Amino acid sequence: MELAERLAALDARIDEAARAVGRDPRELTRIVVTKFHPPELITALRGLGVRDVGESRQQELSQKRSLLPETTDLTWHFVGQVQTKKARAVRAAADVVHSVDRHRLADALHAADPEADSPLAVFMQVNLTEDPARGGVAPEAAVELAEHIARNCGSLSLRGVMAVAPLEEPPARAFQRLADVSARVRAVVPAASAISAGMSGDFAEAIAAGATHLRIGSAITGPRPLRG
Numbered sequence: 198m199e200l201a202e203r204l205a206a207l208d209a210r211i212d213e214a215a216r217a218v219g220r221d222p223r224e225l226t227r228i229v230v231t232k233f234h235p236p237e238l239i240t241a242l243r244g245l246g247v248r249d250v251g252e253s254r255q256q257e258l259s260q261k262r263s264l265l266p267e268t269t270d271l272t273w274h275f276v277g278q279v280q281t282k283k284a285r286a287v288r289a290a291a292d293v294v295h296s297v298d299r300h301r302l303a304d305a306l307h308a309a310d311p312e313a314d315s316p317l318a319v320f321m322q323v324n325l326t327e328d329p330a331r332g333g334v335a336p337e338a339a340v341e342l343a344e345h346i347a348r349n350c351g352s353l354s355l356r357g358v359m360a361v362a363p364l365e366e367p368p369a370r371a372f373q374r375l376a377d378v379s380a381r382v383r384a385v386v387p388a389a390s391a392i393s394a395g396m397s398g399d400f401a402e403a404i405a406a407g408a409t410h411l412r413i414g415s416a417i418t419g420p421r422p423l424r425g
């Protein structure tokens with residue numbers, strides 16, 4: 198299949214999954230994750246009307262943005278782990294950061310541009326696995342991190358929570374835990390109502406659990422080249 202066909206087919210499946218659970222597909226943001234693909238793919242997607250793209254490595258994001266200066270109509274989402282020392286570079290290159298998972302990182306992103314004219318949109322990544330080494334704040338620590346960002350990081354705008362479903366569990370069950378965390382976060386930061394969840398293999402389950410931002414890679418782009 199061609200890129201245009203895969204994109205259209207995926208969007209049709211998103212629509213169907215939303216309608217199946219009584220949701221309006223227009224409330225969903227479909228981010229196309231373009232990591233490891235060449236910049237030309239982003240140009241092609243933009244030609245097909247895509248306006249939200251996702252990258253997972255800072256260097257790759259910064260490079261692609263500088264190679265594609267004309268893409269001022271795109272929103273660039275950063276969905277990968279952020280090393281604290283890369284916070285400044287991530288802030289400079291990303292419009293939205295989905296992976297804030299600790300105080301130190303929130304503080305570093307804020308410190309990178311504390312007087313910014315427009316705040317940096319961020320999601321808090323929640324770890325839905327039992328493994329503390331995986332990215333994300335522990336579910337029970339999420340409210341505290343949300344309060345910290347809202348109180349102390351004035352140049353960040355907390356939009357909601359983000360997670361990757363664990364491999365070893367049905368995604369619907371994991372996304373339900375994320376929805377519970379989202380409700381608790383919203384109780385303290387009402388504006389943080391978005392949920393970034395759902396990838397190529399589990400977006401229908403994520404939509405059923407209330408996802409607002411889908412991060413879809415391979416189902417649209419085709420298989421990823423090996424990491425360069």
Ligand SMILES: *Cc1c(COP(=O)(O)O)cnc(C)c1O
Binds near residue numbers: 397415416
């Ligand atoms: C790569 C990636 C995706 C997209 O994954 P696919 O399975 O290709 O759809 C989504 N979210 C994150 C955090 C990723 O790293």
